Amino acid sequence: MSEWMVTQGSTARRRARPLSPLREYLRDTFWFAPMAAMVSVFVVWVGAQALDTAIVEALRDEGDYDTLDELLRFAEDAKAVVSAVGSAMMTFIGVVFSISLVAVQMASGQFTPRVVRIFVRSRITKATFAVFLATFVLTLLVLASFDSVDDPRAVTTVPLVQSALTLCMVALSLLLFVLYVNTTLRLMRISHVIARIATESFRVAASMPVSTGGQDDAARLGSATAWVPHEGRAGVLRDVHIARLVRVARRHGVVLRLIPRIGDFVVPGMPVLAVHGGPVPPRRALRYAVSVGVERTYHQDLGFGLRQLSDIALRALSSAINDPTTAVQALDRVVQFLAALSRRPLDAALHRDRGGAVRLVQPVPGWTELVDLGFTEVRMCAIGSPQVCRRMLAGLDDLLLLVPPERRQPLLRHRELLRQAVDRSEPAPADRAFALHPDRQGIG
Known part of the structure; x- marks a missing residue:
C-alpha cells in the first residue's frame, strides 16, 4: 500500500494529458x-x-x-x-x-x-x-x-x-x-518485464480521479436524452479527451456519459457518448474527443496491466513452456495491484468542472471484474501445478485481510473454485493437502 500511496502522490499533481494520435504513431515506429x-x-x-x-x-x-x-x-x-x-x-x-x-x-x-x-x-x-x-x-x-x-x-x-x-x-x-x-x-528477463507492467499499471490507477459515490451519482443521471455515435474508424478505444468533454458539457449545461470502456472495440455508428439533461452538443465541439487505435495502451486503461500479467502467466503455464515460477511472479504483481485498489472506489470515474458539478461519467472496471481478470484464467490453468495453486491461495488470503467486507465475495468464490478443482484433480489426500497449503513463494 505504501508504494501505491507514493505513486498516487507523485502523479496526483498532474492530470494525464490526452493521447495524441501523432505522438503515439511516432512512438510506435522506428x-x-x-x-x-x-x-x-x-x-x-x-x-x-x-x-x-x-x-x-x-x-x-x-x-x-x-x-x-x-x-x-x-x-x-x-x-x-x-x-x-x-x-x-x-x-x-x-x-x-x-x-x-x-x-x-x-x-x-x-x-x-x-x-x-x-x-x-x-x-x-x-x-x-x-x-x-x-x-x-x-x-x-x-x-x-x-x-x-x-x-x-x-x-x-x-x-x-x-x-x-x-x-x-x-x-x-x-x-x-x-x-x-x-x-x-x-x-x-521476465521479472523486469513484469515489474515494468506493474509500474505502468500503478501510473494509470494514480492518474484516475478518486470519487466517492460514483455508482450512485451515475444512477441519478436518469435516462439519456440523446446519443453521440462513433464516426471514426473501427478500432480499440484508447483514450478520451477528458478536459475537452468536460468543457463542452459545462458550456452546454449537460452531463456526458462514456458508454464503452477504455479498451473496448468500437465500430462506426456505435454509440460512444450518452447525453443527459439536454440536447447533443455540436459535432464540431466533440471532434477529436475520442481516440481509436489498433491496440490497447496503458493510457486510461485500468485493466490492461492485469490483462498482460494474466497473459504472461497463461503462457508460462502452457505445456510448451511449463514455467510455473514465471506464473508465480505474475501473480505477485496481480496481488499487489489488487491490494492497491482494494479500498479504492471503482465502477465509474466522475470528472467535474471547476464548479464541482459532474460533467463526464467514465466507466471503469469494477472490483469483481478486476478480480476475475486477474485470477479466472490463471486459476483454470493452474490445476496440476501445486506451486501456482499455493501462491494463488496465499494471495487470495492476503487480499481477504485487506478488502472491506463488501468486496470479499469474489475472492471467496475464486478460493472455493480453486479448492474444488484441486480436489477433483488430485486423488491422493497428501497431494491435495500440499497443493491447498497457502505459500507466498509457491513452493518456498
Whole structure:
C-alpha cells in the first residue's frame, strides 16, 4: 500500500494529458528518430564545415602556412580514423538490429505478444539506432569534405572541427551501445518485464480521479436524452479527451456519459457518448474527443496491466513452456495491484468542472471484474501445478485481510473454485493437502 500511496502522490499533481494520435504513431515506429537524427547531423555538419573553412581562411590571411601544413598532416591521420569509423558503424548497426530482432522474437514467443510494445517503444533502442545512423552519415560527409591538395597555399578547407565532431559522435555511440545492451538484457528477463507492467499499471490507477459515490451519482443521471455515435474508424478505444468533454458539457449545461470502456472495440455508428439533461452538443465541439487505435495502451486503461500479467502467466503455464515460477511472479504483481485498489472506489470515474458539478461519467472496471481478470484464467490453468495453486491461495488470503467486507465475495468464490478443482484433480489426500497449503513463494 505504501508504494501505491507514493505513486498516487507523485502523479496526483498532474492530470494525464490526452493521447495524441501523432505522438503515439511516432512512438510506435522506428523510422522517425533515425530520420530526424540524420537530418540534424547534416545541419550540424554544414555548420562545422563552414567553421573549418573560416579557420583555414583566417590562417591564410595571417600567412601562417606552417600551421596549415600541420593541419594537412593531421587531416591525413584523421581521414584514416574517420574511414575506419564509417566501416565500424555499419557493423554496429547490424549487431543492434540483430539483438533487437532476437529480443522481440523471444518476448513474443515466451511472454506474450502484448509486451512486444515495450521493446518497440524503447527510447534507448531508438536513440541507439538514431545515433549510429547519424554517425555513419557524418563519416560519409566528412570523408567527402577532405581536400586532395598537399600545398598549404592551395588548400580551401581542413575538416578539423568535423573530425572532432565525428570522434564525439563515436564516443556517444559507444556509450549508447553499452546502455542499449544493458537495457535489452533487462527487458529479456521476465521479472523486469513484469515489474515494468506493474509500474505502468500503478501510473494509470494514480492518474484516475478518486470519487466517492460514483455508482450512485451515475444512477441519478436518469435516462439519456440523446446519443453521440462513433464516426471514426473501427478500432480499440484508447483514450478520451477528458478536459475537452468536460468543457463542452459545462458550456452546454449537460452531463456526458462514456458508454464503452477504455479498451473496448468500437465500430462506426456505435454509440460512444450518452447525453443527459439536454440536447447533443455540436459535432464540431466533440471532434477529436475520442481516440481509436489498433491496440490497447496503458493510457486510461485500468485493466490492461492485469490483462498482460494474466497473459504472461497463461503462457508460462502452457505445456510448451511449463514455467510455473514465471506464473508465480505474475501473480505477485496481480496481488499487489489488487491490494492497491482494494479500498479504492471503482465502477465509474466522475470528472467535474471547476464548479464541482459532474460533467463526464467514465466507466471503469469494477472490483469483481478486476478480480476475475486477474485470477479466472490463471486459476483454470493452474490445476496440476501445486506451486501456482499455493501462491494463488496465499494471495487470495492476503487480499481477504485487506478488502472491506463488501468486496470479499469474489475472492471467496475464486478460493472455493480453486479448492474444488484441486480436489477433483488430485486423488491422493497428501497431494491435495500440499497443493491447498497457502505459500507466498509457491513452493518456498
